[in-house]
Amino acid sequence: MTGTDLNGRVAFVTGASRGIGAAIAFSLAMAGAKVGVNYNTSRESAEKVIEKITHGGGEAFLVEGNVSEEASAGAAVKQVISQCGQIDILVNNAGINRDRLLMRMKIEDWDEVLDVNLRGTFLCSKLVMPQMIKQRKGRIVNISSVVGLRGNPGQANYAAAKAGLIGFTKAVAREVASRNVTVNAVAPGFITTGMVEELSEDTQKQILDKIPMGRFGSAEDVSQAVLFLCGDGASYITGQVITIDGGLIA
Numbered sequence: 001m002t003g004t005d006l007n008g009r010v011a012f013v014t015g016a017s018r019g020i021g022a023a024i025a026f027s028l029a030m031a032g033a034k035v036g037v038n039y040n041t042s043r044e045s046a047e048k049v050i051e052k053i054t055h056g057g058g059e060a061f062l063v064e065g066n067v068s069e070e071a072s073a074g075a076a077v078k079q080v081i082s083q084c085g086q087i088d089i090l091v092n093n094a095g096i097n098r099d100r101l102l103m104r105m106k107i108e109d110w111d112e113v114l115d116v117n118l119r120g121t122f123l124c125s126k127l128v129m130p131q132m133i134k135q136r137k138g139r140i141v142n143i144s145s146v147v148g149l150r151g152n153p154g155q156a157n158y159a160a161a162k163a164g165l166i167g168f169t170k171a172v173a174r175e176v177a178s179r180n181v182t183v184n185a186v187a188p189g190f191i192t193t194g195m196v197e198e199l200s201e202d203t204q205k206q207i208l209d210k211i212p213m214g215r216f217g218s219a220e221d222v223s224q225a226v227l228f229l230c231g232d233g234a235s236y237i238t239g240q241v242i243t244i245d246g247g248l249i250a
């Protein structure tokens, strides 16, 4: 069996300047895709992602843009299509959290989290769709979370956004299945990136006790599943959610 081959494909990964998005961009590029590495504020770290890809023999380019703003997301998608003439893979990874218990949650905390995680995914997916339909080929992978499947205290906004992504994934998968465009989601558990590293040591230990595999996931654990969903081996899979959590919610 050979690995996933993405030679000749063009991918756009949102929020790829660090963490899981950076690992996804790297994995797709190492499989042969030309990758648009999107960042919103972290230009320098996005440049480092590109350096790492180039050093590994892959191809990547910078795409600035705030996915939650229509004009900015539009300019980003337009850049990818005009620069490469096609877009085969969209990974909606950009995400933020603003955790607070519901009673203390500010309206802005709610709006910002829904805007980046859910509205951003809606905008980028809508923007790439005409091109994917024209090509009669496309892959969209949305990065949800186990929190969207089972909730988590202090994350009502994030859980709503990530659960919303699952409904969105299934609805759009049904809409575009006949056009050979697949739409899937992955739901990571606790992955060692900025988001998990910000948690206190006590909280980290409490979480670890609940993970049957006894470790946090790595960004590569997620990127490998995304890579699979983007490859030819997954061409008959659509509307699905793959949980990547070391057994946490098994």
Ligand code: NAP
Residues within 6 Å of the ligand: 014, 015, 016, 017, 018, 019, 020, 021, 038, 039, 040, 041, 042, 043, 065, 066, 067, 068, 093, 094, 095, 096, 116, 143, 144, 145, 146, 187, 188, 189, 190, 191, 192, 193, 194, 195, 196
């Ligand atoms: P991270 O390290 O905090 O990185 C977040 C990325 O999103 C950054 O590249 C950031 O770019 C980008 N971003 C934020 N707002 C954006 C916007 N408005 N437009 C474009 N890009 C934006 O997060 P992570 O842990 O890698 O998480 C990546 C995804 O996985 C998120 O959707 C997250 O919800 C999900 N997830 C993470 C975990 C986990 O345990 N880490 C678990 C489940 C799901 P800039 O820095 O350039 O602004």
